[in-house]
Amino acid sequence: MKIKIITTVLLLLGLSTLVRAQEKTTSPEFLKYTNSKWVDSVMKSLTPKEKIGQLMFVAAYSNKGKEHEIEILDLIKKWNIGGLVFFQGDPVTQVRQMNMYQKQAKTPLLGAIDAEWGLGMRLDSTISYPYQMALGAIEDNTLIYNLGVEVARQIKSTGLHLNFAPVADVNNNPENPVINYRSFGENKYKVAQKSVAYMQGMQDAGLLTTAKHFPGHGDTNTDSHYNLPQINHSLERLNNLELYPFKELINAGINGIMVAHLNIPALDASGKPSTLSKAIVTDLLQDRLGFKGLIITDAMRMKGVTNNNKPGIVDKEAVLAGNDVLELTQDVAKAILEIENAVKKKVISQVDIDNRVRKILAAKQWAKLNHYSSTPSKELIKDLNSPKANLLKRQLVEASLTVIKNDDTIIPLKKLDTLNIMSISIGDTTKTVFQKSLSLYTKINHFNLGNNADAAIISTLKKEIEKHNLLIVGIHDSSAFPKNKIEFSKALTEFVENLPSRKTIVSYFKNPYSISKIKNIEEVKGIVLTYQDNNITQDIAAQLIFGGVSANGKLPISIGSKFKSGDGITTSKKIRFKYTLPEDAGLNSKILNSRIDSLVQQAIANKAIPGAQVLVAKNGKVVLHKAYGTHIYSDTTKVNLSNIYDIASVTKISSALPALMQLQDLNKFDVENTIDDYLPYFKGSNKADISLKQILTHQAGFSPWIPYWQKTLRKNGSYKWNTIKKDSSARFPLKITYNMWLHHNYKKKIFKAIKKSPVSDVKKYKYSGLLFYLLPTMVEKITNTNFVDYVNANFYNKLGATTLTYTPSKKFNNSSIIPTENDYLFRHNPIHGTVHDEGAAMMGGISANAGLFSNANDLAKLMQMYLNMGTYGNEEYISSKTLKQYTSVQFPENNNHRGIGFDKPYLTYKGENSNTAKDASKESFGHTGFTGTMVWMDPINDVLFIFLSNRVTPTRDNRKLYTLNTRTNIQQVIYDAMQ
Template identity: 85%
Template sequence: MKTKIVTTFLLTLLLGIAVKGQEKVTSPEFLKYTNSKWVDSVMKSLTPKERIGQLMFVAAYSNKGIEHEKEILETIQKWNIGGLVFFQGDPVTQVKQMNSYQKQAKTPLLGAIDAEWGLGMRLDSTISYPYQMALGAIQNNNLIYKMGTEVARQIKNTGLHLNFAPVADVNNNPDNPVINYRSFGEDKYKVAQKSIAYMQGMQNAGLLTTAKHFPGHGDTNTDSHYKLPQINHSLERLNNLELYPFKELINAGLNGVMVAHLNIPALDASEKPSTLSKAIVTDLLQNKLGFSGLIITDAMRMKGVTNNNKPGIVDKEAVQAGNDVLELTQNVAKAITEIENAVKNNSILQADIDNRVRKILAAKQWAGLHNYKPTPNKNLVHNLNNANAKLLKRQLVEASLTVLKNDDDVVPLQKLDTLNIMSISIGDSLTTKFQKTLGLYDNVKHFNIGNDINPATIDKLKKAINNHNLILLGIHDSSAFPKNKISFSNTLLKFIEGLPFNKTVVTYFKNPYSIAKIKNIEKAKSLILTYQDSKTTQDIAAQLIFGGASANGKLPVSIGSKFKAGAGLTTAKKIRFKYTLPEDAGLNSKTLNSGIDSLIQQAISNKAIPGAQVLIAKNGKVVLHKAYGTHTYSDTTKVKLSNLYDIASVTKISSALPALMHLQDANKFSTEKTIDDYLPYFKGSNKAGIPFREILTHQAGFSPWIPYWQNTLRKNGSYKWHTIKRDSSARFPIKITSNMWLNRNYKKKVFKAIKKSPVSDVKKYKYSGLVFYLLPTIVEEITSTNFVDYINANFYDKLGATTLTYNPEQKFSHSKIIPTENDFLFRHSTIHGTVHDEGAAMMGGISANAGLFSNANDLAKLMQMYLDMGTYGNEEFISKNTLKQYTSVQFPDNNNHRGIGFDKPYLIYKGENSNTAKDASKESFGHTGFTGTMVWMDPKENVLFVFLSNRVTPTRENRTLYKLNTRTKIQQVIYDAIK
């Protein structure tokens, strides 16, 4: 007895200062209903036994079938329990069950769930937000508040009213087996701030909350689910640290506290769990800290409280201690009987029971249960997973990313043309989402190793490591939750520890505490923490490395002696594409996705195209990147995002044109000069003296095209002996097909045909591709460099556009390349892996008129560089002034709408006969291609549109794509989605 008196005295003394600070305690809002008419009427309707029943909350599952439902219904009807705590299952079944349970309940049920990181913690088909440790790294607490409002919306939409969150424990024990990653961290101030943000977000959105695990479960190495942990800290330490977040939450209007099963001698000298301790629940929480809201026990089936305590009796003791709600009572009948007997012998006062029931009913009224209506479940899964909810998850993940090291500012990666990159994913034997996203930015050689690494694999990896100058290492977590442990074999661990960290960027997808168990990892060139392993964290971490995302997270816990809490570097802002959701760029995802999907499906159904790739970006954010259909109509091979299409005339603005702009910036080319200035061969011709400004805007009067291939044929359809042979040789080295080889001098014949072609005296818009056959040679004459080498070195390699290439079959298998036409006139075969345009084919596949292949993603990088007025990846390719010149209308007075090389909107919109959507701005520019391709950029809205297809399959006579006007209709959908 003396020990208890001393403890109480010291507790009062030490908390005295804190109590003075409690004068501004904000009472929970729901308490205003404690004596409302509805609460009064319900109280009058309840028998003493039914009032006790209101204190009981039992476990409910939506995946245990009909027998479990019957058991719950029987409990509700027999004991008039106060509420249900839902666990595993699915949202639709949960709503149906809760509606059914409410219908049978005499008193409306309070529905609760333990959803610390959202419904995904318990229910399938729902969203899991980052664990609280990841949230602890976030610097903007408004994001955490926003998460609170969204979690509240989702929980309420599943028929529930109370979330057992936030976790307010200060985790300062790395070996804590039960809190750990569930805590905001080790800094009490930040734990308090973030707990309040999460709590207020939920409560302001109409959800009851419960901060836990009072009085602080952060410094234990025992899991209270299995054993009663003991905390042997002094009163002063407890008051200054463990209790601090709870005091701040109480001051901020917290409406619920969950009491943990802990043995804390400094607060109660008996060996009772804190849940059963009057000194802790009543004297400390209510009287000293002034908390007047709902007090809820931790689960009464946990061994931390059930060991050595009998069912029923333990519940009675929890009520005697001062708890309002008994969570997951093991035996409702025994609990009610014991409490009933305690009331009869005055060890529990009926007035206390009534006051607690009023408090519970007041919470129910605040939650709207006085006007209960069944919860609808129509479109529930879609509503729970709406675009804004998904976007919030991505925003939270990005904001949590923590860069602990970044020597020489290696992240984000720059100068891609100097890097030879390999990725190694540890702990996952299949190509990871992390690796797939890395591949969107550059050519990355991927390696995957599991825990069973063998010497042969190690040797292979060591050779690869020697051949690459940058390693992107992903260390993954195969466990369901990020525990503080390393389960790698000694062989694998030694392999990791022996890596050349001076050229390695490490992305750590595991619990940050476990970093302390890996030697040398702190020597990495860059070290990135994601706190957990998921497709979202992998995706965004990969984007961070290449500059599609940025990081400013701060480490919420210390990692041994390697890194202290608060560590974290800020990386450069976005410098390359960010792959994200439409809402992230201000577009409506439903309008965008459904509109484009339906138009593509219409085109495929009408056999306008067998398949397509579409990429849309706004503000440098890729908001749609999809592949549709199949390679051909007769093929079942689905189009993948990695497949290459023949981009046809889009080559015009993707090859020689950027080279000319680049050379103009270097004062080596001018649009005011003429063909014969750069190709003396044309001096004296009808094309001499015509400036490139006129030629590249199709203003020069050149002929549209020349069927060069027809000159190879005799009248009987066979090839002239000096033009094409069936086999290659020194004289016939130019491959057209595997059994068609062109004479090495035929290029001269093409140039001669262009030189001799007529030129109209009338200077007006007349589309011509002739000069584009000459441009590669002009670039070579100016630079003394092979044309392909020049554009690779100055553009494609730097952009990471690894599929943007000529003659793709030299680099890629045919399975990766989409076929085009079945050519029965010239090549007498299916065109697959080589350029569709006959003239370009006869130039060895290398022309500025056509010849380039690409997937949508790589082509988009070049186009985004244009849209960003010459810069991409923190590198300037072309000056802003030059790009503005080339993308501006040059001869509007002559009714010519073209820019220099670029197509532009018609000067007057012509409805469906226009070349762009009606909402495309006059500043926009782009190009289309004969194979059904289109790229278009609009600086006014900062929008990029890439459309790749093979509408010429199986024949170029198929013009249905034009009749349907699919491409410009898709373009209009983009503007509609912005509206």
């Protein structure tokens, strides 16, 4: 006994020096209601037994049916329990149940939940935000505060009032089985700062909070759910490290603190779990640290406290230790009986019980339960998954991504035309979201390896790797929670440990601690950490690698000896498209999505088009990218985002025009010169003295078009001998269809027809495509390079626009190419895989008038380069001076609204007859195409709009797309969504 007394005295002396003089703490705001009229009135209405009942919080589930509801109602009515802690289920049922339970409760119930990373931790159909370790990587704590505000909104929307969060444990043990990724990290200062930010966001939004797991569960290798962990640190260590975040939270005014089940000899030599220790709960937490808020036990059904402790008695011990709320007591009746007997025996005073109940009631009043009203559930799922809430999740993931290796600043990737890229997703045997998002930027060959991949499969894969000069590896985690382990086959382990380091980027979707278990991984050229594996982390990691987003995250923990806490390389600002939600660019997603969907579906229903692709970008962010309908009316093949369309006259601004602008910057071309300066063939013609600027602005008086194909026919309908044959040969090498081959010299006939075509003396706006048949030859003469090779090398390959191409059937299966018209006049076949425009077809499919094919995404890259005034992907293609010249109105005095090659808004808006939306700026520019396409860029509003369709199927006579005004109506929706 004497030894025990001495030990206790020494311990108390230690506790007296454990905490330095506290800063002035901010008392929890709810305490101002401790002696309010409402609390007084409730206290008067309660029997001693009912008061004890207020200390009890029991588990509730919204997925266990009526029998469970009856059990909860019985506890509420019989024992007047203080609150419910909700676990698995769905939000609508939870709201219904909570409303029912509140109606039956004599004293309003406090509803609590473990929602450390949002409601998704417990409820289906709700959002799971990043785990705290990922949040620990974020530099901007404003985002953590915003998370707190949003989580509070969502929890309150489901009828609850208290979140058992934040986790304030400093995780300095990589093998910690219970905290680990749930902690903000190993740096006590950052853990404290982020815990405070999260707490303040929740409390400012009207939610009660609870810091856990006091006095610090971060340095254990035992899970207190199954056993009692022991922490053998000194008082000084505990004071300086484990307790630090809790002290900061107390100073900041946190509502509650949850006490863990831990054996900490330095704080209590008796070996009691900290939950049952007066030395820890009362002497340390309340007296030394000055905490006056709610003290809540960790779950009283966990084996860390129940081992060797009987139900009821253990609850009494927790109350004696100084706890206010007993969370998930095993047996409410026994707990109340034991505490009631302790009061009768004066082991616990009634005043002490009353003070705790007053504290709980004060918290209820702060949560407005003194004026309780039922929680509505109408459109709850939609509200919980609002665009704002989802955008916050993306923002948090983006801010958390951490680049811990970036040799030669390989991230973001540059000079795409020099890269032959292969991706491997390890741990997932089907094409991943990561791989799909990588493919948004350029052509990539994708492969997958399961965790059990054998040597034979890997050997084959290594041969494929040799064909590529860049390897992007995604290492995935299929578990619900990020495991701190590697579960690869021996062959796969050896493969990962011997990746070709100088040409490999690794995106690591597993628990970052586990990367220390992979030999040589630090030798690769680039490493991105995402902290967990889901569709959003995969998507944004891919965007990071290509510069759609930048990296700012800092490693919140150390990874063995490979990487240290605080490591993290900031990458350059975004250089390519970011694929995101409309709200990220300041647009209303409801307006944008619903109204554009409606307009496209209207066009499909009216058979104006069988299908379409629509892309909208704002501020360089793709906020809508959708495919609609089918390839043709009589088919069930749905349009997907990778399908390519004949873009028709959009070719005019997508092929020779960018080449001419670039050549002008190189002083090899001048738009003020005349056509014969570059094509001597036209010297002495009626077009010789007309400037290219006049021609490109449709100001030259040229004929609109020439039906070249008609010149191939005799009067009896057969083809002239030197025009078209049914089979190919040296003389007839140009394929129009499988049974139509054009004479190799027919291009000269087209040039001759253009040369001989009339020119009007009246120089006013008159649309003509004739020059555009000549421009590829002009570019070839200036550059001494094949035209297609030139535009590929100088634009499409650099942009990563791999589907932006001529003669698509040479690269793609017809199943990927959207058909156009059933041509009964010239080709006598459905047009599929070849250009719709007859003249372009007779140029071998290569013209600047028409001939290009693309999907919306790849075409958008070129258009965004224009919108950026000549730059994209960290490269300048065209000077801003030249682009501004070409995209400006040239002859307004002649009522000509055109730019140089580009279409512009009419000088005066003409309502439904205008070529643009009402709100498109006068500085905007773009082009439309005969097949039903439109691209438009607005530099004032930084908006890009792309619409691809095949309205000419089955016939060009279908003009419903025009009469419905679908394209410009959709364009107007973008501006409406901005407002």
